Amino acid sequence: MAPLMEDEVFMAFTTYAAIVILKMSLMAPMTAFFRFSRGAFANEEDVALKPSEERKKLLRSHPDVERVRRCHQNDLENIVPFVLVGLLYALTGPELSAALLHFRVFAGSRIFHTIAYVGALPQPSRALSWMIGFLVTISMSYRVLSKVLVL
């Protein structure tokens, strides 16, 4: 193991980073599931085995598929910055308790965000869960820039 992996804050970062990246990756099979169950595909080769009269009808977008794709996109826009900034944040040597607070709140907010998005829960549930995750990333960025600033 690299020496970094003996640092508790870095280990905590590693754990939560792996969890939120796994969560994000699972949006891909979820999109595939909705594409098959709703019959909505994006590529001609994906429907080549269907009877020819059905093919055109299957090359369409479906609201449920688009919803899952927007959720996946939102993960890309939020989870990737969290992991990148979180890595730098963990290297600035924060208190373990402060770091865990950031990581746990972020992971919880993004899991709830997915439930709120895919389940179409009434607003402001999705907006609030997005906002909480966003603020965690901003807070870590602030710590990083206030500890390390070489312009």
Place this chain on the structure above:
Amino acid sequence: MAPLMEDEVFMAFTTYAAIVILKMSLMAPMTAFFRFSRGAFANEEDVALKPSEERKKLLRSHPDVERVRRCHQNDLENIVPFVLVGLLYALTGPELSAALLHFRVFAGSRIFHTIAYVGALPQPSRALSWMIGFLVTISMSYRVLSKVLVL
């Protein structure tokens, strides 16, 4: 602080990585601003509180919202690779002056890219700013692969 954070090149990388990720993250509130000001939403639950006759009209795409979203997408396609390659590049021990040149040019080019995209400045302002950032990432990748190659 981790020993890495005592290395000046890594501190410079950390600074500019945090700045460009922050810039990218700010595209999300900018999208929200344009969604509200232009009245163009993507989800039914986002317009549930509006009078029912207005709801359908608000579930639409608007050119200004789409423009900000394309800019955000372009950031994802360019800033994320910069941060990932830049991390590896910083670990290969480049000269501080060379590293700072890469990081400053990239950050400047992406900030100008956003202004050119959202402000719809005449081409080739956006194309050139994109190209400059792209070449910085290619240059860092070249350095990484020429210093470290284990296939």
Place this chain on the structure above:
Amino acid sequence: MAPLMEDEVFMAFTTYAAIVILKMSLMAPMTAFFRFSRGAFANEEDVALKPSEERKKLLRSHPDVERVRRCHQNDLENIVPFVLVGLLYALTGPELSAALLHFRVFAGSRIFHTIAYVGALPQPSRALSWMIGFLVTISMSYRVLSKVLVL
């Protein structure tokens, strides 16, 4: 060079990470090539120099451009998680042979995925190459979480 760059597993990670990020970045010039050759642009300023009667016709989407863009998006959804999890995986000190197997299979699967997607090869070529890359990332995530778990 940072001490990390004397570790063979980390050097192998660095090599393959740079390769797959370069591959992903090359989707942008490929998109530009298809936009120009197919005459399909997204922004008014991109067609401002064309005769005014042609402009509206050029502001359209084209199936070939959309295909390359979906391929780029799929790279973002798969290559970025690979690099992020792969970095953590390399730090957990796996055997060099096991690490190289993961990295090589992933890089090969994503290069083939691009060929299958842009070339519209018959399914399940694209689905299988996607699945192989996906399983590599899951396997590395599993190793990371089984070695390092601080919740």
